[in-house]
Amino acid sequence: xxxxxxxxxxxxxxxxxxxxxxxxxxxxxxxxxxxxxxxxxxxxxxxxxxxxxxxxxxxxxxxxxxxxxxxxxxxxxxxxxxxxxxxxxxxxxxxxxxxxxxxxxxxxxxxxxxxxxxxxxxxxxxxxxxxxxxxxxxxxxxxxxxxxxxxxxxxxxxxxxxxxxxxxxxxxx
Numbered sequence: 620x621x622x623x624x625x626x627x628x629x630x631x632x633x634x635x636x637x638x639x640x641x642x643x644x645x646x647x648x649x650x651x652x653x654x655x656x657x658x659x660x661x662x663x664x665x666x667x668x669x670x671x672x673x674x675x676x677x678x679x680x681x682x683x684x685x686x687x688x689x690x691x692x693x694x695x696x697x698x699x700x701x702x703x704x705x706x707x708x709x710x711x712x713x714x715x716x717x718x719x720x721x722x723x724x725x726x727x728x729x730x731x732x733x734x735x736x737x738x739x740x741x742x743x744x745x746x747x748x749x750x751x752x753x754x755x756x757x758x759x760x761x762x763x764x765x766x767x768x769x770x771x772x773x774x775x776x777x778x779x780x781x782x783x784x785x786x787x788x789x790x791x792x
Contacts, residue, residue, distance in 0.1 A: 649688050656691030663702065663728035671724070702732050711742045714758035715750035723761050727769075736766055 660669045676683035695705065706729035713722035726739055739762055747755040770776065 649684065652688035652692035653684060654692070655696045656687035656689075656693075659691045659695045660687075663706070663731060665731055669724075703729070703734055706732065706734060707738065707742055710739060711746060714743060714746045715754060717750075717754050717757065719757055719761040722758055723765055726762055726765055730765075730769065736762075 657668075660672065661667065672683055672686060675686070700708070706725050709725040710722055710729060713719070713725060729739060730736070740759075743755050743758050743762060746758060
């Protein structure tokens with residue numbers, strides 16, 4: 620009985636694991652997926668690379684490659700959501716789980732693509748419902764620092780804001 624149970628668990632785990640990867644990802648080379656991931660970063664970061672990813676590439680090349688190919692190239696480049704919605708969802712998710720460093724990166728990307736400070740504040744207010752006040756307060760402090768830093772660099776303006784576009788609009792010639 621336990622052997623059958625173990626076999627079923629292993630099969631379910633394999634099917635679940637394979638289901639994580641979009642079919643397109645399995646038919647493309649890692650280099651194609653990384654290039655798509657690199658395009659995602661540049662589209663969100665005003666044409667620049669992401670310093671944390673570049674640092675990770677030097678010390679943890681496998682982790683950087685996996686992040687660029689899978690997280691960015693396969694997931695973030697999907698067309699089901701526009702970049703604006705995707706960034707708001709990322710800010711909410713990272714704030715809710717208390718990952719404020721990642722939340723800050725995605726809040727900065729959100730500002731870069733036209734999300735307003737007020738919209739980001741509303742996302743943090745929403746975080747109080749599923750995650751509670753401590754996580755929302757921690758996120759609000761990180762956002763306040765980000766807003767202040769961007770205003771300091773941009774003569775009192777939030778800076779970097781531009782109209783939201785989809786990745787396909789940004790990568791077309």
